[in-house]
Amino acid sequence: MSTRAIWIVVDGQPHGPHEEAAVARRLAAGDLSGDVGAWHEGLETWTTLAALAPRDATPAAPAGAADGAIDDSVAVIGASSTDGEAHEAAFAGLVRKIWKHFDQSIFASRVDEVLLGALITIMVERGSALIDITSDGSNHYVRFERLADKSRVYFKVNHLTPSAVAAKVQGHLVSVVVGYGEFIDNFSVIWNAIKAEYRSGLLQTAEPGTITVDGDMETRYAYVQVDLYWNAGDYVSDAWRVDYARLGTDMDAVVHVLRKYLRGRFRPATAAQGGV
Amino acid sequence: MFGILANFKHAAEIRESKDEILVGELVRAMARQGYVACGFSAHSDWQRVQFRTVGDPVLHHVYITLNRMTGGSAISEALMGSQASLVVTAEVKNLVSDPDDLLAMYRTDLANLFKMPALGGIKLNHEMNSVFATTTKYVDIGKFVMRGEEGADALVLLLDGVIDALRDRLRTYKR
Numbered sequence: 001m002s003t004r005a006i007w008i009v010v011d012g013q014p015h016g017p018h019e020e021a022a023v024a025r026r027l028a029a030g031d032l033s034g035d036v037g038a039w040h041e042g043l044e045t046w047t048t049l050a051a052l053a054p055r056d057a058t059p060a061a062p063a064g065a066a067d068g069a070i071d072d073s074v075a076v077i078g079a080s081s082t083d084g085e086a087h088e089a090a091f092a093g094l095v096r097k098i099w100k101h102f103d104q105s106i107f108a109s110r111v112d113e114v115l116l117g118a119l120i121t122i123m124v125e126r127g128s129a130l131i132d133i134t135s136d137g138s139n140h141y142v143r144f145e146r147l148a149d150k151s152r153v154y155f156k157v158n159h160l161t162p163s164a165v166a167a168k169v170q171g172h173l174v175s176v177v178v179g180y181g182e183f184i185d186n187f188s189v190i191w192n193a194i195k196a197e198y199r200s201g202l203l204q205t206a207e208p209g210t211i212t213v214d215g216d217m218e219t220r221y222a223y224v225q226v227d228l229y230w231n232a233g234d235y236v237s238d239a240w241r242v243d244y245a246r247l248g249t250d251m252d253a254v255v256h257v258l259r260k261y262l263r264g265r266f267r268p269a270t271a272a273q274g275g276v
Numbered sequence: 277m278f279g280i281l282a283n284f285k286h287a288a289e290i291r292e293s294k295d296e297i298l299v300g301e302l303v304r305a306m307a308r309q310g311y312v313a314c315g316f317s318a319h320s321d322w323q324r325v326q327f328r329t330v331g332d333p334v335l336h337h338v339y340i341t342l343n344r345m346t347g348g349s350a351i352s353e354a355l356m357g358s359q360a361s362l363v364v365t366a367e368v369k370n371l372v373s374d375p376d377d378l379l380a381m382y383r384t385d386l387a388n389l390f391k392m393p394a395l396g397g398i399k400l401n402h403e404m405n406s407v408f409a410t411t412t413k414y415v416d417i418g419k420f421v422m423r424g425e426e427g428a429d430a431l432v433l434l435l436d437g438v439i440d441a442l443r444d445r446l447r448t449y450k451r
Contacts, residue, residue: 088375099371110314117313117325120303129422130300131293133323135316144300147422150286183286219285240312240328 008049009037023049031083101164107240108167111232112159112174116140118235118242119155122251128153138162150183152221153255160229172232178251179214179225180258182267189266190215193222196265211261224262226254294358295344297421299323302340305431309439311338334443334450336369336406340435344417358417364435365410366442370451372405377451398445407449409442 005017020040026032027049034050113135120130120142128144132154135141143154156177161167184190193215214223235247303313306327314337315326322343329335341363372378401408413434420427 092374096371113316114312114314114328116316117303117307120300120313121307124300124304129290129293129297130303131290131296133296133299133316133318135318137317140316145290147290219289240314240330242307242312244307 004040006052007039008032009046014039104238105164107238108164108172109159109162111167111172111236112138112140112157112162114236114240114242115174115230115232115247116142116155116157118244118247119157119251121242122244122248123153151259152179152181152183152223154179154181154223154225167233172236174230174232176228176230177225178228178254178258179223180255180262181214181221181223182262183220184222184266185220190217190220190222193266211258213265222262222266224258224265226258228254294417294421295323295342295360298360298417299325299342301420301428301431302342302435305428305435306338306340308428308432309436332443334368334447335366335439337367338439338442339363339365339367341365360415360417362413362415362438363410364413364438364442365408366439366446368407368446368449369405370407370449372451398442400445407446409445411438411442413438 004020006020006023007014007016008018008023009015023032023038027034032049034048036049037046038049038052039046040052116135123144124130127148128146130142131145131152132141132143138159140157141154142157143152145152154177156175156179158175160173160175161170167173184193193213194217195215196213197215199213208228209226211224211226214225215221216223230250235243237243299318303325306313306325310330311327312330313325314328315324317324322341324339324341327338327340329338343361343363345359345361370377399410401410415434420431423430
């Protein structure tokens with residue numbers, strides 16, 4: 001049996017089409033008034049729902065139609081004020097549920113930047129100045145200089161699990177390259193660092209704990225760096241709280257080793273000096 | 277000669293980095309007040325940092341945008357210092373789901389399309405579930421960077437005052 005497509009008047013405007021079965025059922029239930037203007041193909045003028053002759057009495061709703069989108073639409077259009085409030089409360093509940101997931105998603109995508117901010121905070125608190133920062137949202141680079149002795153520390157942070165699902169499975173993984181550099185007043189030392197940089201480039205993959213070397217003749221810095229993977233969740237809680245002490249301890253350990261390596265390799269006379 | 281050139285290059289690099297140094301000081305100053313940096317946009321002439329206002333009864337985020345205006349070169353710095361603008365925006369977020377509230381927000385959004393920000397004043401703006409208040413401060417970067425605790429305290433004081441004013445302006449919009 002075919003059903004007719006019904007247009008009804010809502011707030012003075014035609015609204016539809018609606019399935020005839022759904023309209024008839026709402027009319028019978030009292031959700032729609034019989035005075036509501038109605039029209040279907042074949043009629044020359046608008047009439048009322050009450051005046052629409054039921055072609056086949058009230059057709060039975062097809063299976064599943066009670067939960068259909070059109071059915072809901074009609075229910076809202078014709079709902080009494082009490083029903084409207086119930087619908088609005090239900091809608092608010094649905095939105096509130098989404099917010100929880102939305103917040104988790106935002107946290108997962110932003111935790112790398114929270115880690116970056118924490119690194120900046122710790123380095124500046126310890127007397128270094130942020131002298132370079134670039135960021136495209138997922139790949140970040142920050143470089144610091146301790147103005148007293150011109151030593152530099154840099155971090156390249158790359159977010160590996162920016163989605164909530166990936167973070168749930170693997171944790172909030174970030175690739176962190178930590179570098180340490182010193183201003184060296186010796187041409188041959190910088191030249192040696194550049195030669196070592198070339199050899200470092202021959203490494204196809206930096207294995208855990210591998211320290212590579214870099215030299216910059218223009219600024220006269222020799223750098224060493226190490227590739228690490230950190231779980232940002234170890235330092236940042238779901239409530240956006242940062243464990244600065246833990247992050248600072250881990251950062252100190254890495255910088256200490258890099259400094260020791262650089263000085264042992266290029267400045268043996270100062271290898272015993274310390275401090276981040 | 278090698279040493280002189282290297283030292284000159286280093287001095288220029290630090291001078292050009294003063295805005296980045298101020299960004300670092302901003303992040304540290306905000307962290308001291310309990311705000312957590314959670315978003316960075318870094319470009320050659322401006323940087324923006326987004327902060328999560330953990331535990332704040334009114335505010336959800338604070339955004340600070342730094343635009344360096346002068347001082348990139350030695351001559352410019354000598355003549356005009358290192359001037360910059362700090363655009364500070366505070367955000368109230370309401371989990372709006374009531375149709376009447378949504379309609380009210382929509383009407384305010386439309387009204388705000390035609391409003392220009394008042395110089396030095398606070399501009400309000402609605403966008404979806406958020407209400408924003410924005411103000412701009414013009415600062416001399418030299419007052420805050422490479423000055424140790426004195427500079428850090430001055431920056432905390434400045435930011436504290438600005439954020440307090442924005443919070444007061446937004447308080448009535450928090451549901």
